[in-house]
Amino acid sequence: MREPRRDHYIKPATGPDSDRVLDDAIASLGTLRNLPWLGDAGATMHLLVSLIHQAQQQLPQAVADAREQDYSWAEIADLLGVTRASAWQRYAGKTTTNRTPTVLD
Numbered sequence: 001m002r003e004p005r006r007d008h009y010i011k012p013a014t015g016p017d018s019d020r021v022l023d024d025a026i027a028s029l030g031t032l033r034n035l036p037w038l039g040d041a042g043a044t045m046h047l048l049v050s051l052i053h054q055a056q057q058q059l060p061q062a063v064a065d066a067r068e069q070d071y072s073w074a075e076i077a078d079l080l081g082v083t084r085a086s087a088w089q090r091y092a093g094k095t096t097t098n099r100t101p102t103v104l105d
Contacts, residue, residue: 012081025051063091 026047030036035043059080066076077087 022048022051060091060094063087064094 026044029047029050030043033047035047063076063080066079071079073088073092074084076091077084080087082090
């Protein structure tokens with residue numbers, strides 16, 4: 001059976017929990033890089049952009065892993081907050097090359 005067409009997206013969830021995790025990530029990364037992040041807007045912007053870019057680099061692997069776990073493109077699109085067509089166009093060619101290697105016990 002064919003999946004119904006989806007032309008909507010689910011907005012990513014943000015809130016106090018996300019703020020706390022992000023604040024902790026900024027503080028940790030600033031400490032690791034020995035940056036004076038507390039109160040320094042430039043350092044905070046640098047750290048935020050670094051975290052955003054890192055997350056964007058990890059998305060293709062997360063999508064590939066989701067496909068490996070039998071997530072449909074519609075489900076992946078909903079999780080990404082885009083349409084199914086957008087998710088497929090952006091990630092379909094990357095799903096076989098970015099899968100996390102399976103570790104056997």
